[in-house]
Each structure stands twice: as structure tokens, then as C-alpha cells.
Amino acid sequence: MPSYFESFLASGVSAILTKSSVAPLERIKILKQTQNYYSQSNYGSLFGSCRFIYKNEGFRGFYRGHYSNMLRIFPAYLIKFPANEFYKKLYKADETHPMRLLLAGISAGSTQVSVIYPLDIIRTRMTLDHHMTTNYNSYYKCARNIFKSEGIMAFYKGYPISGMTYPMYVGLQFFIYESLKTDFSYFAGAIAGMTAQTLMYPGDVLKRHLQINGIDNTGKKYDGLIDCIRKIYGKYGFRGFYTGYGVNILKAVPETMIQFAVYDKVTSLLRTK
Numbered sequence: 001m002p003s004y005f006e007s008f009l010a011s012g013v014s015a016i017l018t019k020s021s022v023a024p025l026e027r028i029k030i031l032k033q034t035q036n037y038y039s040q041s042n043y044g045s046l047f048g049s050c051r052f053i054y055k056n057e058g059f060r061g062f063y064r065g066h067y068s069n070m071l072r073i074f075p076a077y078l079i080k081f082p083a084n085e086f087y088k089k090l091y092k093a094d095e096t097h098p099m100r101l102l103l104a105g106i107s108a109g110s111t112q113v114s115v116i117y118p119l120d121i122i123r124t125r126m127t128l129d130h131h132m133t134t135n136y137n138s139y140y141k142c143a144r145n146i147f148k149s150e151g152i153m154a155f156y157k158g159y160p161i162s163g164m165t166y167p168m169y170v171g172l173q174f175f176i177y178e179s180l181k182t183d184f185s186y187f188a189g190a191i192a193g194m195t196a197q198t199l200m201y202p203g204d205v206l207k208r209h210l211q212i213n214g215i216d217n218t219g220k221k222y223d224g225l226i227d228c229i230r231k232i233y234g235k236y237g238f239r240g241f242y243t244g245y246g247v248n249i250l251k252a253v254p255e256t257m258i259q260f261a262v263y264d265k266v267t268s269l270l271r272t273k
Helices: 004-021 023-034 046-057 059-063 066-091 098-127 139-150 152-156 159-184 187-211 225-236 238-242 245-272
Strands: none
Touching: 004 023, 004 066, 004 245, 023 046, 023 059, 023 066, 023 098, 023 187, 023 245, 046 059, 046 245, 066 098, 066 139, 066 159, 098 139, 098 152, 098 159, 098 187, 139 152, 159 187, 159 245, 187 225, 187 238, 187 245, 225 238
């Protein structure tokens, strides 16, 4: 297992390269997830979404919210990978103990989401377009507006569903990748990403709706998680929980492959020096 220094450094490099490479798809995914909250339909197909963003915001629109995402993802990765190494040692997990690998990943995911969740709230708000809101154009103003208009607890809107599903997502990701990387090399990352994203995606959609629930001093649409589930299902059916799923899978495959490949490559290079 890599040392914690190696893991920290590799995590930082992996975070920058991974999220920068898929930033346009990341934004389109979030816009598709949240437009139902506003009863909009501006983001349909991938091509149509790209055309709408370019027409209204120019090329820079594809990277709107990327700065806030980097401020979120850099500490997230610095926690995620080292935490996984820590829990693998703690649980004595390896390929011969698959359930321990899964438990280590779940523990790492739980640690990560608990620490950086407020940054995810800010990232979501800053990713919205001007048809949805105009109050979150800078990182500082976004944080100030959330605190001033909604209070400190607003930074944890949607946390319960994320706290349940995200650790399992990370756990499945690490578990599948660690189990397959010897035989499938880089494809193990793609398989891990697709499987984990597919199973846990509804939790991500619910989290987004709850993160923007009642923003801009508007009345809340949802009275909580159960009400959110009921209203999304009542209006859109089961497919409402998979809004933006196609773009997400298109993003998840290269994202997970790059994430694990860069991390493993950097730790390998550091160990040879």
C-alpha cells in the first residue's frame, strides 16, 4: 500500500486531471438533474444542451461552476484515497477479503461526504444557469447568500440521502476496481464507475433537488426527502430518478478510468524514486 504522503500527492494530481477533463459533461448533468425543479426543458439531448449553453453563455459556459467544483473536489480526493488506504489497513482488507474492501470504501466515502458536503452545496448553486438563478455568481457571494437567507443548516441540505448513498457509491467503486484491476487493467475503472453510478444515481438526483429546494427566498417545493421522492415519482415516474443518467454514464467512464489510472500511476512513480 502507498504511504499517506504518496496517496495525498497522487490524489491531488488525480483530482485536477479527472475533473478538468469531464467538466462540460459534469455541468450538463447537473443542469439536466435540476431543470425539472424549475419545470424547464432547455436541456434535452447532449447536442441540444451543448448548443443551448454555447448560445446563451459562450464557450466559458461549459466550465461554469468548474472553479467551485475544483475547490470541492481537491479536498474530496485528498480525503477519499488516503482514507481508503487507512481503512484498508484498519480492516486488513485486500483482494482475498472482498467484503473488507467494500467496507473500507464505504468508510472512506462516509468520511469524505461528511467533511466536504457544504462545498458540494456551493458547487451545485454556482453551476445553475441564469434562467434558474442569478444570486450565485461568485464563491464568496454564494456562501454568503446561503448563510444569510437560509441559515447554517442550508449547507447540509440533502445530506441524509447523500450520506446514505454516496458512501455505498465510493465503496462499490473501490471494491469493484480493486477486485478487477489485476485482470482487466484500465477497464476495471470503467466497469467500477458504470456499476456504482447506475446503482446509486437516484440518490444523486434527489440530493440535487434538495440542495436547491427553496433557494432565492422562494417557497420550498419539498417538505423533506420522502416528499421529494413522492413528488418526483408522481410527476415523472421512475425515470425521474434517472434524469441526466445518459450524460452521467458518458462522463463516468472516462472519469473513473482517469481517476484510478492517474492515482495508480503517480503512486507507482513515487514508489520507484
